[in-house]
Amino acid sequence: MRGSPTIGGREGSAPSRRVGLAGLAAEPRIAPRPPWGRLILAGSAVAAAALAAIPLVYLVVRVAGAESGAVADALLRARTAELAINTVGLVLAVAAGCLVLGVGTAWLLARTDLQARRLWIVLAALPLAIPSYVAAFGWVSLTPLRGFWGAFVVLTLCNAPMVTLPTLAALRQADLAQEDVARTLGRSRSRAFLEATWPQVRPAALAGVLLTALYVLSDFGAVALMRFEAFTWAIHAAYTSSFDPTLAAVMAVVLAVMGVALVAAERTMRGRQARFGSMVAARPASAPVRLGRWRMPALAALLAVAGVSLGVPLGSLLRYLGRGSGEGIAVAPLDVAADALTTVGLALAGALVALLLALPIGILAARWPSRLAAGAESASYVGLALPGIVVGLSLVYFSLQAVPALYQSVWILAFAYGVLFLPKAVGAVRASIERVEPGLEDVARTLGEGVAGTWARVTARIAWPGIGAGVLLVALTAMKELPATLLLRPTSTDTLATSLWRLTDISAYAAAAPYALVLTVVAAVPALLLTRDAVTGSTRAEGLQ
């Protein structure tokens, strides 16, 4: 059912692959029967996007229900502008910081003759396991860092792996021969990298930067601890002052608009996906860059980054663990274990919800890019841009209206996780499907395999590792989620994050430390699984070639 067998990704180079809305109608090549599969796919994508947009709908209802004067007042006050500038500044700074740190680390680990590479990859991935509020707490308790720079450091270090890991994977799969050619033609090493290799890894790196930027937009824990007055601080203040929720809703809408702008910016900057791979089956390994006298500085830099991003939070936790609690709030290992089990179960359920929502959106965006697909994809990103409390309240509203029987059940909470962290899954599905060379599918079709069979035996098999990684990422993030969990969890159900909140709320840091530590250890499992591909340096996609 494909237009042309040209190799290419989204916005591919062959004009016949540019399928507009109208392109959802039949294409003439194979059969004249209506493309039911594609229509069902498009329908599912729209439905999934609508579910993901529930928080936005809720906000619009809230804002629309307010007096127009109140909305204008909330929007136009100087404070709103000030907070917007603070947030934009932080988002840009963290995005730039993560881009430099992530790409730099990935390049060192993928392209140089550095030793103990596996160890470094693991160390580079582990900060993913540390919740930003735990990291911020560590920095506040051990260093004098506060305000903008405090928030910048914490959020950059926590989010850098979001850029490092995909860039590393992309670098390993990049066609490095092009860089060698550029070198042969007299380009300097950095210019050759920028001109030949960077375009190949840019989509992966920018996708990571986008997820980071959206996370920073919506983060509350770290900015609150660092006392940096970002938008989320003010949204939280407005809600928790229990007065007219209009101010909170208006500000959350501003945040959503910023999120959409970020998604659009990334779309523009990502540009055309460079062709994935070449048809040349054998891709000779390019010789790694010899670090020479740069070896020590490179090692020192990696060590320093790992040291501060892991050492500070864990050091502070261990210090509190050692201090003990005078008041004697006893922590029973069984309680921690029970919370850990609940956390894992909920996070996995959330990841499965995210996967179900992401599949139609991601497949549509990868295979039939259109305005509809782009719209669905953008809508799926909204949840990540909104603070957890907004998404939480929106689902309180939604579940009471639509499915009251499920209110305060684990299902709604799992659904909230799915909506909140959907972009991580959508990005993974889209990228993984794009990666499947259409030629392979065509070969399968030519050999007599049906549409469904082709998807199951070729596309899904090749794309699965990447999609699985996205699912892991959702689960990992869901484990650390707090505000929506507090609002939506079943009464008397505790996760590691809520227990952590309960204890820090009464300053029982010594008692809270074991929960934070176990949360980090549990979250480290998916984080480590995410490095497997980077460590072995191969994917099934390559294995199949």
Add this chain to the structure above:
Amino acid sequence: MRFPARPVVATAAILSTLALAACSTGTEADEADGALVLYSGRSEDLVQPLIDQFEAASGIDVEVRYAGTTELAALLQEEGDATPADVFFSQDAGALGAVARAGLLAELPEGVTSAVEPGLTSTDGTWVGVTGRARVFVVDSQQVGVDEAPSTIHDLTDPSWAGQVGIAPTNASFQSFVTALRVLEGEDAAQRWLEDMIANDVQLYSNNTAILEAAQAGEIQVGLINHYYWYRLEAELGAEGMRAQLVFPAAGDPGSIVNVTGAGILAGAQDDPDALAFVEYLVSEDGQQYFVDATYEYPLVPGIAAPEGLPAVAELTNPDLDLSDLDTLAETTALLAEVGLL
């Protein structure tokens, strides 16, 4: 990125289904069935022992949902009549006021509301005060000598305190204090004080605990907090570990007010004897004594002694201030938003 193997996925699916099944509980009924659902804005570690005590004494099963007081107030407003909650136990009067104004609270029987000293409970009988908490200064004793400590909030706008004072503008107790300031000295004076504080580079924190920790670390010299936070930290660190020390504002100063925690019954549980039994227990002798011993708060029922070392609650309550006047939280938050603290 690579995802290992299908067995892992299968295991994950099974695990999560099991966990979900285990977590799913049936929906609870609202009638008098020896069970009630409590929304508690007060911390689990502070009130769960009391709830256990109540369950043992009454045989009533209490299912508690813990979250921040103000999140719960927002939640109750979002839920409206559909709320599963029977009782709301709040950290402050403001949140109870907001929920009551939304028409979500039932009127309590006279016998319950009259148990508490008037002036420390609601005026319309929609909720009852449970404990009192005094607003105090916390000072870093290494930087601030006894005679140098501020005695009124108006000392703090002096340039000598520039950059040295910590407040938590999003905190409900701080907002109650600002309301008291507005009521006692007028809107203009309140706005001027806030603006002078901002001009004096006041340091903003997210809550009382953060301020106390900052004073304890010498990060700030003075902070505005509630009294019991200090007692709790002292219980953890011991008296000799307390670098931060408490200073009570002079009597009559707007900085010297007593905020109350309180409880109300949701409209849907108006006729639920279990809900009423719980609220009655909170203002019973056992309930009140629990708070004195375990949380260092002021009891509100006459005849029960305050925690040791605290000035009498009468010395702190401002004769010119009626607690019901503190109900104008919306104006306070508007003021805080206008001067740029929210």
